[in-house]
Amino acid sequence: MGRTSNAREKILTAAQELIEVRGYTGLGVAEICAAAGVPKGSFYYFFESKEALALAVIDEQGARQDREWRRILQDAAAPLDRLRELFAKTEADLREGQRTCGTITGCLFGNLTLELSNQTEPIRARLQQIFDAQVELVAGVVAEARARGEVTVADPREAARSVVAQLEGQVLFAKLYNSTGRLDALWANCLALLGAVPVAAGAGGGSAGTRARR
Amino acid sequence: MGRTSNAREKILTAAQELIEVRGYTGLGVAEICAAAGVPKGSFYYFFESKEALALAVIDEQGARQDREWRRILQDAAAPLDRLRELFAKTEADLREGQRTCGTITGCLFGNLTLELSNQTEPIRARLQQIFDAQVELVAGVVAEARARGEVTVADPREAARSVVAQLEGQVLFAKLYNSTGRLDALWANCLALLGAVPVAAGAGGGSAGTRARR
Incomplete structure (x- = not known):
């Protein structure tokens, strides 16, 4: 569970930095995961959509x-x-x-x-x-x-x-x-x-x- | 020239309405041309890029x-x-x-x-x-x-x-x-x-x- 939580944190941190600089619309899930250094598959384990991530x-x-x-x-x-x-x-x-x-x-x-x-x-x-x-x-x-x-x-x-x-x-x-x-x-x-x-x-x-x- | 100017106007009007409602980043040139009712080819006759359109x-x-x-x-x-x-x-x-x-x-x-x-x-x-x-x-x-x-x-x-x-x-x-x-x-x-x-x-x-x- 420690590593799992860590991946969620990494996605959130990367998403926040990207949204701050470039806004929400132009971002893709793949790009967020690449910036977070987590496999794309884990994104949908934590967030059901890009909008759910934005809300988080x-x-x-x-x-x-x-x-x-x-x-x-x-x-x-x-x-x-x-x-x-x-x-x-x-x-x-x-x-x-x-x-x-x-x-x-x-x-x-x-x-x-x-x-x-x-x-x-x-x-x-x-x-x-x-x-x-x-x-x-x-x-x-x-x-x-x-x-x-x-x-x-x-x-x-x-x-x-x-x-x-x-x-x-x-x-x-x-x-x-x-x-x-x-x-x-x-x-x-x-x-x-x-x-x-x-x-x-x-x-x-x-x-x-x-x-x-x- | 009358029809040519008209196409530029149509693109500008459609782009302004779309940008007002949805912002700039999420829009594609194809979508703007479809909304304007002009062929995509004519877009690049009038505007060298999407950014040039936004400036116009x-x-x-x-x-x-x-x-x-x-x-x-x-x-x-x-x-x-x-x-x-x-x-x-x-x-x-x-x-x-x-x-x-x-x-x-x-x-x-x-x-x-x-x-x-x-x-x-x-x-x-x-x-x-x-x-x-x-x-x-x-x-x-x-x-x-x-x-x-x-x-x-x-x-x-x-x-x-x-x-x-x-x-x-x-x-x-x-x-x-x-x-x-x-x-x-x-x-x-x-x-x-x-x-x-x-x-x-x-x-x-x-x-x-x-x-x-x-």
């Missing part, structure tokens, strides 16, 4: 990102500082991907949304769950900031949707221009979208002093 | 959208009203596409950016030109609004990039959730991103009265 890749990457987002957004830091940390982590991840791939591949979930969400309902449903969960996490942070009087936005969930949309939109441009510099605007834009209350210069507290609007 | 589709759709954006954004209306009209037009276009295709296919340029921009440099360059032009048009409107004291944002071009990113991000979610309702937040978000100056209730002028923040 989404699940695994979704679980990894969910852990990462929870670590950052459910931290003890001030709420707005956690959002800022999320953007910094996103930028660092894109920069690391750019270093290893030579070019920014963007967000796996955003890529698959535009490539596939209107073509396969199971993948659409899974991607909706992932973005719903992202919005929920961000909404929780926004609600905390609102309770502390740091933002004025009326509806935390609606605001969270806009923050996540802004993130996906700027990641799209980071990919198009192959530049993480496109993410520099995220923090100021987040504050604007949330109706952040301007902080007086020199006002106390570690987090407050960092909240320059522009 | 991008150019044609880019020119069409550029005319549309100029008509709206260089209108005589108050600057912020023109931006609002742009969002309304985008929503109407998505709704019309949803009616005819059954599902929202999104923005052709955003779709191709995430599908291809890290894989083919000619397509990346062409898509950059299109988004550069979009940002330039929006930046012009923002600069006008700024000169009228209606927005406080420091850098019109940077702000325009954020507005276009917000638009692409919300269109991504409109596609994922197959709902144009995701675009309802665009106007309020645009005002927030631009640092729009709140308008007193009952303040004069046709446009001013419409600028509720949320």
Whole structure:
């Protein structure tokens, strides 16, 4: 069983790397197995179709990102500082991907949304769950900031949707221009979208002093 | 020559429809020609490759959208009203596409950016030109609004990039959730991103009265 599980892992890892760089549609099962170094026969032992593999890749990457987002957004830091940390982590991840791939591949979930969400309902449903969960996490942070009087936005969930949309939109441009510099605007834009209350210069507290609007 | 031009048009129209719905990677030249109702031989008379066809589709759709954006954004209306009209037009276009295709296919340029921009440099360059032009048009409107004291944002071009990113991000979610309702937040978000100056209730002028923040 050890070797069997290993083959499944190898297929998943190879598929994720290939999908990140080249998307889903152009990939063949034979190519994925070759990259994974496993015989093609073992593919159908683990996955009943290429779509089933894509769903497994989404699940695994979704679980990894969910852990990462929870670590950052459910931290003890001030709420707005956690959002800022999320953007910094996103930028660092894109920069690391750019270093290893030579070019920014963007967000796996955003890529698959535009490539596939209107073509396969199971993948659409899974991607909706992932973005719903992202919005929920961000909404929780926004609600905390609102309770502390740091933002004025009326509806935390609606605001969270806009923050996540802004993130996906700027990641799209980071990919198009192959530049993480496109993410520099995220923090100021987040504050604007949330109706952040301007902080007086020199006002106390570690987090407050960092909240320059522009 | 009349019939020859007609075949090129048919190929372009069929390719655009197929790329909108299914993306670029999964399409074959034979399928495009079958949809266009032209013999496969004529394809290579007009286009040296599938990539050349994609560039022609991008150019044609880019020119069409550029005319549309100029008509709206260089209108005589108050600057912020023109931006609002742009969002309304985008929503109407998505709704019309949803009616005819059954599902929202999104923005052709955003779709191709995430599908291809890290894989083919000619397509990346062409898509950059299109988004550069979009940002330039929006930046012009923002600069006008700024000169009228209606927005406080420091850098019109940077702000325009954020507005276009917000638009692409919300269109991504409109596609994922197959709902144009995701675009309802665009106007309020645009005002927030631009640092729009709140308008007193009952303040004069046709446009001013419409600028509720949320």
